Amino acid sequence: MAFWKPGSKKPEASLPLSAEVDREGPGDSGGRLVVFNRNENLALQAQRERLPIFKTRDAILHLVETRATTVLVGQTGCGKTTQVPQYLVEAGWTAGGRLVACTQPRRVAAMTVASRVADEMGVTLGAEVGYAVRFENVSTPGVTRVRFCTDGVLLRELMEDPLLSRYSVVMVDEAHERSLATDLLLGLLKKVQRRRPDLRIIIASATIQAEEFAAFFDTRHLEPKPASEASSVNAPSREPGIVSVEGRAHTVLIHYLEKPVPDYVKAAVGAAIDVHRAEGPGDVLVFLTGEEEIEAAVSMLQEEAEDNSRRLLGGGAGTNPAGGPERFTVHPLYAGLSPAQQMEAFRPAPRYTRKIVVASNVAETSVTIEGVVYVVDCCFVKQKAYDPTRGMESLLTAEASRASANQRAGRAGRVRPGKAYRLCTEKAFRDLPETAPPEMIRSDLAATVLQLKALGIDNIMNFEWLSPPPAANMIKALELLYALQAIDDDARLTKPLGMHLAELPLEPQLGKALLVSGELGCVEEMLTVSAYLQVQTLWVSPRGRQKRLDECRDRFAVAEGDAVTALNIHTAWCGGRARSFADKNMLSHRALVRASDIRAQLARHVRRVGLVVSSAGKDSAPVRRAMTAGFFANAAALAPHGGGAEGSAFRSVRGGATLFIHPGSVLFRARPAMVVYAAAVRTGREYMRDVTAIDPEWLSELAPHFYAMTQRSGNERPADAAAVF
DNA sequence: ACAATCCCT
Structure with missing residues (x-):
């Protein structure tokens, strides 16, 4: 494999957070935290205490106690998602009928992590520990203390209870992914906190973004409260605390190309075959951008696999010089496949056979394939972009970010030390953007703006965005809402139409x-x-x-x-x-x-x-x-x-x-x-x-205001939009 | 000779 060059900095210093559920933790279930026979639970407790995060338990609780906002930096498998909510319960944050919320960007994550924590606490899922995702609310009013939910669900809840008065602590997990919902939620939480100084926020994030979150939530410069006010005596500091937790991932040795390649699909196929021939046991995960590339690579690899097994004739237990198997199977994996087809990629390979999975970005965050030791990364992604002048979203192949590439590489280090092969030179890698642009700045904002208006945030230009979207995107959204008659000339939500639309x-x-x-x-x-x-x-x-x-x-x-x-x-x-x-x-x-x-x-x-x-x-x-x-x-x-x-x-x-x-x-x-x-x-x-x-007639009949408006000047905007000029 | 990164209320 002469064309590979090991990375100069050996293992990545800090892999970003894994976006999936932390799986580390006691393997058994049963035992309860609220107990009458404590000894029964020693094994469980001992295992929880062996998690890397346990060492920082007191530091985390101290920060949550004394700071309004805590940024929690934790790597894959440190146990943050499962343990921190339990620490909060143990420390009394759910006393007096209050709740702890923990948000996730994905439904499955909210459900599986809730189930995991219920097991660890020895309670029935839906009792003290519950979850809420669209169509499923598994919790019991008055009993549930820890509530896992998607960030979308908490956003909806905010419309009914703008101060989130039931919650003592809200933990926003996987914040580094910067999804539209997460960013919006963080912006709103900051607002809530100004009116509810007792509300504690925990932001779980990857290293590179911790400072950014901390800076955003640093409100020391704002309205110092008069000392006479009783509530300020115990009010937490407005300076966010940062606490870092070591991960449990194994080291992953990164390799780069010596020279750039013209065709990364072919190069990915070649790299996978090289790994198969030269490396020891362990499955291979290849990242490409989409269905077309994945299917092309799969058929190339399939052909190779067939030639390969013809050469091997019988036998079946042969190994390469490094002790790896001689046979291999190939499986595509992307979200468009049916569940049955996806299952193929998760099924363990037969004995004496290596599995090569060629996957889209699903395998970066949403799902985990057990047994992967080698990752091949094309270092590209399909990325949504938004063109406000056309009101059109587009899907373009773009360079992956370094954070994303690190996350992909981390997939090789779950079971034991692994290797990652990046299909670019080390120099090209250093020139990649550090993180992907937040979804908020490359999306259609109509629904987001509508939601903000419904929450009483009338001047969206002054809203404190974590990353302010381009003004053109906001104007486009306001124009559309105006055309729909969801907002009026003063850019206020109309009643009842605008209200109903927001709901x-x-x-x-x-x-x-x-x-x-x-x-x-x-x-x-x-x-x-x-x-x-x-x-x-x-x-x-x-x-x-x-x-x-x-x-x-x-x-x-x-x-x-x-x-x-x-x-x-x-x-x-x-x-x-x-x-x-x-x-x-x-x-x-x-x-x-x-x-x-x-x-x-x-x-x-x-x-x-x-x-x-x-x-x-x-x-x-x-x-x-x-x-x-x-x-x-x-x-x-x-x-x-x-x-x-x-x-x-x-x-x-x-x-x-x-x-x-x-x-x-x-x-x-x-x-x-x-x-x-x-x-x-x-x-x-x-x-x-x-x-x-x-029927073309319908346009002027059903939207006279819109087409008349276009004809008159093409330029009329609600007040909020006009204010920008 | 035609298309599909990925999530979510």
Whole structure:
């Protein structure tokens, strides 16, 4: 492997936090912390005390006691997620009926970590220890003391209880990931803390971002409280404390390329094969950016595996010079695969066989593959970007950050010391950005701004963002909300429309489409459409079965577009809700169940808002009118000459951009005169997804204010936006 | 000769 050069700094000094659940900890369960026979629990207690974090237990509790905010820096497997909430319980933070919250960016993490902690505390999940994720609230009012939840759930809770009055401590875990929800939550928590000095915040973060969080929460310069005020006597210091916990990960030796390579997919395949031939036992995890690359690499490796086993003839227990197996198997892993296909990548390899998993970013944070000792990293990621002038999100392949590459490398050090091979030179690596740009600054902000307004934050320009989004993104969001009549000329939330939109767990445009269905007499239908537009992978798409998929889709497809097609699917699915129905039609059973769950949740919201549930029966026009009333800003007209085999070209009504119908839409080959779309995304071309054919007349009828506004000056903005200029 | 990083209310 002459083309590899070991990194000059041997193991990475500090791998960032693993985003998954800390698994270190006592292996057994049972035993209880609130006990009458303490001896029973000695083994459990001893194991908890062996965790690296135990050494800093007192320091953590001291900081939480004396500081309003504590930043907790902890590496993979240090036990922070499972132990800190328990320390807080032991130290009395849940006395007097108060709760400790611990937020996670992902549902599975919230659920599994809650279950783990309940085991360690010897209580039933849902009693003293519970969790809350969308559709599932496993907790008991008055009994639950520690509550794990997604950060999205806590954000919603903030709308009902703006001071989070039930909580004594909120721990925001995996904060270094800088997801939109985490950033928003941290900004709001800072605000809450000003009115509730007793609220303690713990931010669990990777090393490189600890200072940034600490600086953000440092409020020593703000309004020193008069000494006469009783509450200030015991008020904690406004200077955040930082505490660092050592991890338990094994060292990972990093290798770099001596020279850059022109094709990283081929290079990744070559590196995986080199590792297989030269290294000892242990599975290989290869990071590439997306499905196309992954499938290409898998087929190359598959070919090699077949040649390889032909060469080996029988035998089966052969080893290479380093003692590694001679045989290997190959598995793709990305979120678009069905659960059954994903399982293949997790199943341990047969004896005398090495497993090579070629994965997307799912394997960086969301899931862990046991047994990985070698990582190959292409050092690229697919990253969302937002173009405010076009109101369009795009997905571009970008350089990975060093933090992300370190996280990937860390996947090799879970079971024993490992090795990581980066497909770039060491110099190129040093030039990579330290961290990825926070999601907040590259996202459509309409829903975020709406939520802030609903929380009474009227001047969003003055909101203390952890990373302020570009002004253009905020203006775009305000313009859209204004056009939807969710905010008025003074940029205040309208009543009741704006309020209701903020309460719905939908993007504002779709929320508007759902709310107007009351007047249009198609609430039943719009509940279904709204729910189906929320699920991403409705169709199963195994490679090489494109024809069959098209046939299946044609069974439900109608010329009115994807929304009306969803109605057909839902009606057919409701016939028996059978898995066999899903399989027969190449639909994802899981997605159908999820759509039904979302539909039920939306139905509850809609009833609370006072909509009378109505149905338009077989007439699709009201549904398409409702879609127009929500997505009028996303209208596009068939271009006179455009298009060919790649689909018809359209021109956006506002802006005149050239757009194509996404190949996944039922209207891909159709040529409707006018459409509205729920989302536009740029990959190679600019594509419209979730497309509905409409009557052009409807635009001026259902959104006169918007189209009149565009014609008059094209320039009118609500007050909040105007203030920037 | 057509497309899909990843999460979440």
